[in-house]
Amino acid sequence: MTPTRRAPLADAVICTVDVVLLTLHQHTLHVVLSRREKAPNQGALALPGGFVHTQEDDSAWHAAARVLQDKAGIDSPYLEQLATWSGPDRDPRGWSVSIVYYALIPETLVPAHSADVQMHPVYALPLLPFDHGQMVAQAIERVRNKSQYSSLPVYLCGDAFTLPHLQTVYEAVLGEPINKVSFRRKMDEMDMLEPIEGALESGGAHRPAQLYRLKPEFQRSLSVVERGINA
Amino acid sequence: MTPTRRAPLADAVICTVDVVLLTLHQHTLHVVLSRREKAPNQGALALPGGFVHTQEDDSAWHAAARVLQDKAGIDSPYLEQLATWSGPDRDPRGWSVSIVYYALIPETLVPAHSADVQMHPVYALPLLPFDHGQMVAQAIERVRNKSQYSSLPVYLCGDAFTLPHLQTVYEAVLGEPINKVSFRRKMDEMDMLEPIEGALESGGAHRPAQLYRLKPEFQRSLSVVERGINA
DNA sequence: GGAATAGTGTCTCTAAGACAGTATCTA
DNA sequence: TAGATACTGTCTTAGAGACACTATTCC
Numbered sequence: 001m002t003p004t005r006r007a008p009l010a011d012a013v014i015c016t017v018d019v020v021l022l023t024l025h026q027h028t029l030h031v032v033l034s035r036r037e038k039a040p041n042q043g044a045l046a047l048p049g050g051f052v053h054t055q056e057d058d059s060a061w062h063a064a065a066r067v068l069q070d071k072a073g074i075d076s077p078y079l080e081q082l083a084t085w086s087g088p089d090r091d092p093r094g095w096s097v098s099i100v101y102y103a104l105i106p107e108t109l110v111p112a113h114s115a116d117v118q119m120h121p122v123y124a125l126p127l128l129p130f131d132h133g134q135m136v137a138q139a140i141e142r143v144r145n146k147s148q149y150s151s152l153p154v155y156l157c158g159d160a161f162t163l164p165h166l167q168t169v170y171e172a173v174l175g176e177p178i179n180k181v182s183f184r185r186k187m188d189e190m191d192m193l194e195p196i197e198g199a200l201e202s203g204g205a206h207r208p209a210q211l212y213r214l215k216p217e218f219q220r221s222l223s224v225v226e227r228g229i230n231a
Numbered sequence: 232m233t234p235t236r237r238a239p240l241a242d243a244v245i246c247t248v249d250v251v252l253l254t255l256h257q258h259t260l261h262v263v264l265s266r267r268e269k270a271p272n273q274g275a276l277a278l279p280g281g282f283v284h285t286q287e288d289d290s291a292w293h294a295a296a297r298v299l300q301d302k303a304g305i306d307s308p309y310l311e312q313l314a315t316w317s318g319p320d321r322d323p324r325g326w327s328v329s330i331v332y333y334a335l336i337p338e339t340l341v342p343a344h345s346a347d348v349q350m351h352p353v354y355a356l357p358l359l360p361f362d363h364g365q366m367v368a369q370a371i372e373r374v375r376n377k378s379q380y381s382s383l384p385v386y387l388c389g390d391a392f393t394l395p396h397l398q399t400v401y402e403a404v405l406g407e408p409i410n411k412v413s414f415r416r417k418m419d420e421m422d423m424l425e426p427i428e429g430a431l432e433s434g435g436a437h438r439p440a441q442l443y444r445l446k447p448e449f450q451r452s453l454s455v456v457e458r459g460i461n462a
Numbered sequence: 463g464g465a466a467t468a469g470t471g472t473c474t475c476t477a478a479g480a481c482a483g484t485a486t487c488t489a
Numbered sequence: 490t491a492g493a494t495a496c497t498g499t500c501t502t503a504g505a506g507a508c509a510c511t512a513t514t515c516c
Contacts, residue, residue, distance in 0.1 A: 011285035015244035015328055052317070054242035054326035060317040084315040084330050086283070086291040095285035097246055097328060099315050164468070179506050184469080200514095206467035207513035227458070230505055299504070410479050412497080436488035437494035461478055469512070474515070478503075 014096035017063045018049035018132065020082065020139035021072065021103050023110050023119065024156045027144075027172045030119040031136055032110060033128075034071045040092050041129035047136070048072060049098065064101040072111055076103035077220055078155045082139055085131050098130075102139040102208060104155035147173045148228035151192050152215060162201050162209035163187065176231045183229065191215075192223035241351050245327035248294045249280035251313065251370035252303065252334050254341050255387045255441060258403045260374075261350040262367055263341060264359075267300045272360035276349060278367070279303055280329065295332040298427065304413065305341055307334035308451055309386045313370055316362050327339065329361075333370040335386035378404045379459035382423050393432050393440035394418065406462045422446075423454035 019030040033045040045077040048071035050063070057063040068074045079101050086097040111117050120126065122140055125133065129134065146152045153169045154161075163167075167183050187193060202208035252263040264276040279302035281294070288294040292310065299305050310332050317328040342348050351357065353371055356364065377383045384400045385392075390399075418424060424443040433439035436458050 011246075011283065013244060013246035013283060013285065013328075015242075016248065052242065052244060052326070054244065054319065058318060060315065060328070081314055083312055084291065086330065087289060088285065094298075095283070097244075097283075097291070097330070099317065099328070162468085180468095181470080181507085182505055185505080202514070204467065205515040206466065207469080209468055227461075227504080230458075393495090411495095412480085415496085416478080431487095433487070435494065436492070438486035438496080439486055440495055458477080463516100465516085466514085467512100468514095469510105471510080472508090473492105474505100474507075476503100476505075478501100480501075481499090483498075485494100487493085487495095489491090489493105 011095065014091060014094055015052045016049055016069055016091075016096065016098045017052060017060050018047040018098050018100045018135060019064050019068050019079075019103060020047060020100065020136055021068065021074070021076070021105065022122070022143065022156075023105050024169060024172055025107050025110075025121075027168065029122045029140065029224055031122050031125065031139075032072060033118050033120055033126075035116040036129070044129050045120075045126055046129050046139065047132045049102075052099075054105065060099040062102065064099075068103060072117055074103075074105060074109060074111070076105055078152075079103045082135070082142060084136065098135075098169050100135050100139075102142065104143070104152065104219060105209050106156055108131040108158055108159045144174060146222075148231075149225050151190055151214075151218060154192070154218075160196055160199065160211045160213050162211055164209055165201075166212075169231075170175050170229065174229075178231045186225060186229050189225055190223040192218040236382065242326065245322060246283045247280055247322075247323055247327065247329045248283060248291050248298055249278040249329050249331045249366060250295050250298065250299050250310075250334060251278060251306070251331065251367055252307070252336065253353075253370065253374065253387075254336050254338050255400060255403055256338050256341075256350055256352075258399065260353045260404065262353050262356065262370075263348065263350050264357075265349075266347040267360070275360050276351075276357055277360050278331075278363045283330075291330040292332065295330070299334060303348055305334075305336060305340060305342070307336055309383075310334045313366070313373060316366065321362050329366075330367060331366050332371075333373065335374070335383065337387055337389045339389055358430045375405060377453075379462075380456050382421055382445075382449060382454040385423070385449075391427055391430065392443050393442055396432075396438055397443075401460065402462075405460075405462050409460060411462045417456060417460050420456055421454040423449040 009034040023030050034048045034103050036042055036044050036046050050067045052063045073169055082100045082102045084099045088095045153173050156169050171178055192215055194215050196211045200208035201211055254261050265279045267273050267275050267277050274322055279298050281298045283294045291375045313331045315330045319326045384404050387400050402409055423446055425446050427442045427444055430442040431439035432442055
């Protein structure tokens, strides 16, 4: 063998995280985009993301939580890994890896619309840089799948909500109407809600609805049922 | 601000792939482990894995396929990303990322038992280095979930198999017996199998079973049903 | 009281599970 | 023919959907 300089331990790889931050606005799923401060694609709307900081981040999850805090001022109660994108061409700076997370938050927590942070409906997105379009599509798919058999959509609601409202949230996520009786049977089976004693949501010329909240044990974990909500 | 040397584009991160290679042996899920050739944990049995090679790999998926070929001589028809593990402490060499894939192959394709490549039952594994134990556990969970409503387990069978055999494969993966009539109804609904004309599996003192094969369009993609196999 | 939505009781219908029957092989 | 397993027909049962009824509010 020809003597060569010892190769480095590993090839240099650019390691970033991106976050698909989802919320519900006007009965439609929206994704929160932020304007890129640096090249490449400086000035473009994109998923909030950034480099992993090896000095401060304990994991990619922590990096994603930090990015969410820095770019949108949000401390999301639900932040789950989606998948990892990688390859030599996705970022012009070189062979790169992006570990992608997704988060769900109620509309009330979304920062006010500005030039730098905007909410866009997921089915009418501007053209996104890198492979961010794929990431959003896969996040939607994951959320729709999980919503079929879990309490995931409650993260799109605030602290107190009514069953009719929660049903519209599920319907918006799943994209189809749900039978009212079946829906209530499922919520009962999930056993994750408790009525807020004496709290009703009035406001219309009709019977007011009972307000519910998540049982404490489900604040940051999902309730799951074996057979999904058959929508 | 004090003048400092310009930080590099990104902090150095070690980027590897690992593969959870699963197969069925004696009606039990087994994972194929290979002996580590290099430090750290040199000589230990671990998931086959290695660095991403930025010069030759087009993506982490390609790196995983290459690792599978190099360490076990296998070209798996199904190789899917599981998740990514990361952090400063999981590898003593520094802040590291491992993009983990899982693959399913029939027992006939597993390399012969040797000192360097071994098959171990997933519920009685040796202590694995790094966070490989977590990776295997999560792969099992993923496979069991997907098997409830898809054709995933057929990747554990060879090219031709009988329905009774396929049912035992599903039962081994799911860990519970399945109703025979329901199972056949589901296989029919999945519409992924075709009988091999005139090919029967004889061998016992009883009626021989029809041999089936995957329809070509499902050779490398899954068939999925809405409502799972209710085991 | 009328209109509107919340919440519930109950029937129908679909699909999963149980069970028993027929089919086809070896010894 | 006996015994074993493959395959199928059909009844039972669990659970999702449809529908209608009652409840409670504002006007």
